[in-house]
Amino acid sequence: MRHSSAEFISLSHDWLAQRALRSPDQLALVYGERARVFRRLDAEVTQLARSLLEHGVQPETRVAVLMRNSDDYALVVHALSRLGAILVPLNTRLTAREIAWQLGHINASILLHDETNRVRAVETLETLPNLQLESVSNLHSEIVNQQSAFTRLQSPFENQKLVPSAVEGSKIQTHSILFTSGTTGNPKAALLTYHNHWSNAVASALNLGLDTDDVWLVCMPLYHIGGLAILLRGVIYGNPVIIHPAFDPDAVNRAFDEQRVSIVSLVSTMLQRVLDARGDKPFPPTLRCVLLGGGPATAELLERCARVGVPVVQTYGLTEAASQVATLTPRDALRKLGSAGKPLMGIELRIEQQGEPLPQGEIGEIVISGPTVMREYVNDPQATARALRDGWFYTGDMGYLDDEGFLYVVSRRDDLIVSGGENIYPAEIEAVLNTHPSVIESAVIGVSHPEWGQSPVAYVVLQNGDTLTQDELQTFCARQLARFKIPTNIYFIPELPRNASGKVLRRNLAPPSPVKK
């Protein structure tokens, strides 16, 4: 059984097919008790792709995916590639309302969900009645039923297609659309090409090295670029990827000890919990790299890692650059405390203020350029024009370079709140608060949180005479916002502090100055 070229796009975009040709018997994917080699993964992806095709998924179709971490997620990612369809991973913590907004924004016509997310998927139909819902477990049942209709499984060798022109097309061919939190209220939809993802995998390998014995562990959500990037690296490098359904520090430690994990990607709070759970047990020598994202780590954490021999590689990453942008090697970790290291090979980075590059040591906006930078924000020409200028991407993050060229990220763009690895933009929460009839205006800031790094708190000005409790307003938010975005504290104040030009002075909004009403 050979695909017609009308059915599937060229092999050159289909990294899994390429990998299965080269390393058919190499371990590819481990999820719980289920392990697959590349040959088998490839065959199952072909089946799933065929099933998706029968359900109307075509090249360029935007397929939103609302699924928890699992091996099914990996199957879906590769099956969409095989079809030339576009992956749109959705944050599973979002409300149905938020999901519907995202789908509408990018005109996604199909929403693929698992059983866990069925209810929320159905709820989105209230807003988007024409949306086509597909359940991944239904697709699997169909495959089992139709099994006898297939003479035999597609062998990877037969996947080799004869449509080479797409090789050069990878620069523009869209792989996925990932939502980032938006400074102006609504999320932005970053469009990433095959070339972006491939270039990131390559740049990361040139930095971290590439061992044929590497085993990656993914315990971060696959809907984030940090998780998705590891899935893609697995097939590009030909290394096994172990997927955890959710972050569990004990499971992470067991994977270190029993599954020869060599690389894992974590944020500070997760690493802290892994260390706590581990106790005095030494780390195995097979663990060669802990990629640490989500903001600079504390000296205390880094020193603790150095003591117990955890090779921490701090990174600065962006959805818009397909993940890693800069990394700090373990060798420099303590010498350059708080630094995100140097930009990866192929990525240029400068610090800029009002269009002018700044000298070493001065703080300005971090601006990058390179083959990993996204093509655009989908259906948002204004945001695109603001972010992409003359081939440079304006990150909105502030930082500086020291005299050796090491990057220090001083603050994430504007007022970004990072809570347990999730980016939260105050504007989005403020927009929801302001829709309450009793609220005149509001301001949200991040405050430090013992477990999650930061959590959002809100300052609210009420209509004269109106009264409202924190609980009431939190409940109001919960209908429209993912749980992690709901302010942990809400303070009612008579007016927001502003500067002469009317801009809210967020730095004047630090607790405990405001008194809770």
Next chain:
Amino acid sequence: MRHSSAEFISLSHDWLAQRALRSPDQLALVYGERARVFRRLDAEVTQLARSLLEHGVQPETRVAVLMRNSDDYALVVHALSRLGAILVPLNTRLTAREIAWQLGHINASILLHDETNRVRAVETLETLPNLQLESVSNLHSEIVNQQSAFTRLQSPFENQKLVPSAVEGSKIQTHSILFTSGTTGNPKAALLTYHNHWSNAVASALNLGLDTDDVWLVCMPLYHIGGLAILLRGVIYGNPVIIHPAFDPDAVNRAFDEQRVSIVSLVSTMLQRVLDARGDKPFPPTLRCVLLGGGPATAELLERCARVGVPVVQTYGLTEAASQVATLTPRDALRKLGSAGKPLMGIELRIEQQGEPLPQGEIGEIVISGPTVMREYVNDPQATARALRDGWFYTGDMGYLDDEGFLYVVSRRDDLIVSGGENIYPAEIEAVLNTHPSVIESAVIGVSHPEWGQSPVAYVVLQNGDTLTQDELQTFCARQLARFKIPTNIYFIPELPRNASGKVLRRNLAPPSPVKK
């Protein structure tokens, strides 16, 4: 001292500058007693680039380089990159007349030479009186004299340029023009872009892995793609490269033992000599990869390597694909004897006959596609049109894929012998001849035959002291080969004529020059 953007092209093409920013204190280059870290290499390259600029080298200038292997060669390669000029490496074994033909063919206006090649460089002026000769040692003297004029060495950090548009330009920006051996008359000038070289380095790393402790040894000519590719990988990967002035088996063994060489690139005859010179001394564990090119290795050689623990990785490479196309891992070396392995990640390969892909097991032309494939043969639209069709490169080599997708290169198409309508592949006959205990090596070519069009004749090198008649060897062949494949004449010669990369020069094997033993 900061370059103006008019002087130097964007950083994105300047791999050395990028590397020096990231790994300034990493060892970069070793030649005899001279060792340089990336920071120093970068500074010296800036000086040389400035000097070349003063001598008229501009972006896009084609600079032919006639130099023996040395650290100067590496300086020149990187300095031309810094200027955006085009490197044209010349085979130092060519006559002045052949060099002049090549320079004229591609309109190179500057010939850069070292002291060893001064006389031949001057001789080319007889044919090309307008050629500008530049001596690399003169350039160095000028640099020393002007040293005081420089306030200080350029630091790598200051090299960072602000011209990002060229990032996307690497696909078309020319890096170098390399002449291929040209089995059919005049050499062809393969034009390789930055994208070609970068993609090859990446594909090779995805195959061989990438260790931050790797040390590459180059003992092949730097004017061949196999040598040049290692120089470029050095700066792309950030690993040190050790350059030997020429191939010396004892020096290679010393480098293994004393300089922690982890990867070396050799052809069979060189590897044989390294093994002979080594005797019983075990190979150090730091040697993790011997890349073996220039045609399939014999079972005897591979078994010998397996016995003494040399990790041989057989490769099939092409100048037109920036070097490696396919490789066979040590794990499969003995199981897939004679195979060149599988195509590198990102490279598609098929076997074709008269425009139709052939099924597994059938011999046809090897056709490849991918980001490593050259843009064109310079000033040779006919050869380009013949070789590049619809994005596929027609290698002219014949081979087949087995049922697991392993490539077997049967022979160069140019060597194909057609006798009475039957296709004869010299490699097949040579393989039989080489199994005779008295035969060291052999080469078979076609000569015209009054009745059958062509007939095969063999050139055979015997073990020292052995004697054998043509009749005896023909009888030996008759036991294993169809009648039409038995060489009609067999000539006994002391050694086969080879080019610098070890490839047998079949065109030098025309009768009646050899004397029948």
